[in-house]
Amino acid sequence: MENQDLRRVGLKVTLPRMKILEILEEAVQPHLSAEDIYRILLDSKEEIGLATIYRVLTQFETAGLVERHNFEGGQAVFEIDRGKHHDHLICVRCGKIVEFYDAEIEANQQKIADAEGFKITDHSLTIYGECSSESCKEGIK
Amino acid sequence: MENQDLRRVGLKVTLPRMKILEILEEAVQPHLSAEDIYRILLDSKEEIGLATIYRVLTQFETAGLVERHNFEGGQAVFEIDRGKHHDHLICVRCGKIVEFYDAEIEANQQKIADAEGFKITDHSLTIYGECSSESCKEGIK
DNA sequence: ATGTATGCAAAACATTTGCACCTGG
DNA sequence: CCAGGTGCAAATGTTTTGCATACAT
Numbered sequence: 001m002e003n004q005d006l007r008r009v010g011l012k013v014t015l016p017r018m019k020i021l022e023i024l025e026e027a028v029q030p031h032l033s034a035e036d037i038y039r040i041l042l043d044s045k046e047e048i049g050l051a052t053i054y055r056v057l058t059q060f061e062t063a064g065l066v067e068r069h070n071f072e073g074g075q076a077v078f079e080i081d082r083g084k085h086h087d088h089l090i091c092v093r094c095g096k097i098v099e100f101y102d103a104e105i106e107a108n109q110q111k112i113a114d115a116e117g118f119k120i121t122d123h124s125l126t127i128y129g130e131c132s133s134e135s136c137k138e139g140i141k
Numbered sequence: 142m143e144n145q146d147l148r149r150v151g152l153k154v155t156l157p158r159m160k161i162l163e164i165l166e167e168a169v170q171p172h173l174s175a176e177d178i179y180r181i182l183l184d185s186k187e188e189i190g191l192a193t194i195y196r197v198l199t200q201f202e203t204a205g206l207v208e209r210h211n212f213e214g215g216q217a218v219f220e221i222d223r224g225k226h227h228d229h230l231i232c233v234r235c236g237k238i239v240e241f242y243d244a245e246i247e248a249n250q251q252k253i254a255d256a257e258g259f260k261i262t263d264h265s266l267t268i269y270g271e272c273s274s275e276s277c278k279e280g281i282k
Numbered sequence: 283a284t285g286t287a288t289g290c291a292a293a294a295c296a297t298t299t300g301c302a303c304c305t306g307g
Numbered sequence: 308c309c310a311g312g313t314g315c316a317a318a319t320g321t322t323t324t325g326c327a328t329a330c331a332t
Contacts, residue, residue, distance in 0.1 A: 050289080051289070117272060118268070
């Protein structure tokens with residue numbers, strides 16, 4: 001129950017926060033921009049200001065509930081943090097996003113950071129490419 | 142001689158372009174934002190508009206002369222492309238940037254993309270952490 | 283009640299664009 | 308000369324902020 005998640009991180013349980021958390025948890029495509037969330041809320045007749053969405057997402061990020069990704073293309077996207085670290089493969093044509101995890105890559109990153117005397121706080125690996133799905137090739141998107 | 146680089150990619154040799162290319166090639170810290178370049182030009186008494194810098198950098202990127210990186214923190218940074226691909230390790234405290242290359246990571250990325258049916262066009266790996274330099278620890282920056 | 287949260291509008295940024303003027307080949 | 312380049316100001320798109328009002332506890 002997400003109410004608990006909110007209380008646990010010290011945030012009051014309010015309607016905007018619950019709705020936004022719900023959308024992030026249930027989205028089919030879990031990588032959403034603030035604007036995406038705004039549109040989804042409008043579609044479900046919820047009147048929540050865009051400014052509130054940005055504020056809430058930033059609070060969620062600080063609280064560790066969501067991750068913010070700065071992929072190419074202007075808008076940041078947010079994704080619920082389910083505790084399983086992963087990186088992303090993004091199709092530059094259709095926008096499809098595939099998550100992946102590679103233990104060897106992770107290990108090598110650690111090795112490199114150690115060698116340079118860095119204590120890792122975060123890292124992001126994003127591979128851009130063209131996927132092979134039919135709909136993408138046809139440009140149907 | 143950078144005049145040749147410019148001609149080679151089909152750009153007229155103009156003062157702004159030469160100056161910007163020169164700055165990118167000679168900078169001690171080769172990862173510069175458009176604003177950084179603007180400031181450097183101002184310091185050397187060159188009156189070049191910020192809009193021109195953005196236009197020129199975008200042209201350079203298209204021509205393959207420079208790479209644009211979207212690290213965290215709003216501004217994109219540009220780096221001259223010397224043909225040697227590498228990734229970045231960035232200190233979140235003092236901003237220090239270390240470049241690295243790891244053949245195993247590269248190979249693993251290719252393996253993952255292949256497995257998902259993606260043809261890689263680009264990729265970016267950035268590790269954020271805290272470096273161990275004395276000046277950084279002391280917060281002198 | 284009271285400290286927080288929200289909504290709105292305005293501000294703040296980074297980046298792009300329109301347009302009149304200038305310049306390199 | 309003339310296509311292309313530049314400077315300036317204005318436009319854009321995203322994200323943040325100030326402030327008065329509304330809400331959770």
